[in-house]
Amino acid sequence: MCTIILLYKTLENYPLILAENRDIRPGRLETPPQRVYSGDNSIYCAIDPKSGGTWYGLNSSGVTIGLTNRHPDPDSPTASIGRLCLEALTQPTAKEASGYLLDNFDFAKHRNTNILSADKDNAIITFCDENPYTLDLNPGIHILTNYDFAQEPVTMEEKYRMIDSIHRLKRATELTETHKLGNTKNRDDAISTLQKILSDHEVPKDNNSSHFIDYFKICCHSSRDFPWETKSSSIIALSKDGIEDSIYLYAGGNPCNTKYEDYSDILRDST
Numbered sequence: 001m002c003t004i005i006l007l008y009k010t011l012e013n014y015p016l017i018l019a020e021n022r023d024i025r026p027g028r029l030e031t032p033p034q035r036v037y038s039g040d041n042s043i044y045c046a047i048d049p050k051s052g053g054t055w056y057g058l059n060s061s062g063v064t065i066g067l068t069n070r071h072p073d074p075d076s077p078t079a080s081i082g083r084l085c086l087e088a089l090t091q092p093t094a095k096e097a098s099g100y101l102l103d104n105f106d107f108a109k110h111r112n113t114n115i116l117s118a119d120k121d122n123a124i125i126t127f128c129d130e131n132p133y134t135l136d137l138n139p140g141i142h143i144l145t146n147y148d149f150a151q152e153p154v155t156m157e158e159k160y161r162m163i164d165s166i167h168r169l170k171r172a173t174e175l176t177e178t179h180k181l182g183n184t185k186n187r188d189d190a191i192s193t194l195q196k197i198l199s200d201h202e203v204p205k206d207n208n209s210s211h212f213i214d215y216f217k218i219c220c221h222s223s224r225d226f227p228w229e230t231k232s233s234s235i236i237a238l239s240k241d242g243i244e245d246s247i248y249l250y251a252g253g254n255p256c257n258t259k260y261e262d263y264s265d266i267l268r269d270s271t
């Protein structure tokens with residue numbers, strides 16, 4: 001699970017706006033966005049206390065990262081991909097962050113994952129699996145779910161991952177078009193639309209697997225039969241003038257019923 005929406009160079013004063021819903025098993029804890037020191041670079045991100053890593057954040061050089069797991073069970077006993085993400089956020093550029101991921105992803109130890117790294121100059125997806133590779137993104141709107149569509153699914157589990165990933169991808173794309181997000185030039189309007197998209201509950205009309213219907217929702221809610229939920233939702237708007245003028249919003253629950261709190265103040269004091 002997890003859905004990422006990136007607005008890359010579609011707003012003049014904000015070269016990127018990165019939004020993500022984090023979907024995970026209920027009960028998994030996370031701490032709200034905070035400043036983490038790492039040498040000369042500060043990192044601003046929420047932390048998963050279980051792994052000590054993160055899935056989303058930015059650093060003082062303006063590098064942002066968002067992760068979507070391809071393996072459905074983030075509790076599988078492997079090395080933490082969240083730690084790798086946090087390490088990648090020590091890099092001074094998105095290109096170097098992507099290079100770090102390519103160099104340090106270990107198929108034998110880590111879960112398969114898609115990781116988006118972006119700054120004002122580059123946006124790159126690193127597909128981390130048995131044969132890791134990168135994809136450079138052009139300016140525009142990009143949506144990332146939990147599958148690498150360049151690959152054929154092999155197992156039933158992979159097929160299932162593909163189906164719900166495709167639906168969320170299609171639905172989010174449809175909503176960006178409905179709301180004309182690509183033409184939106186105002187930061188707050190763009191953020192407001194992203195919040196609406198991340199709160200969406202639409203499911204495929206032809207779906208006949210009601211047991212797993214929640215897998216298809218961009219904002220998903222757990223139930224007795226469905227052990228997944230959107231644990232949090234985050235939006236970073238990176239200003240062209242640097243991180244001190246940037247915005248970091250975080251909702252510590254389903255975005256449909258949880259207010260986004262403004263954590264931008266943690267970016268202001270970079271001394």
Ligand SMILES: [Zn+2]
Pocket residue numbers: 199200201219220221254255256257
């Ligand atoms: Zn919801």
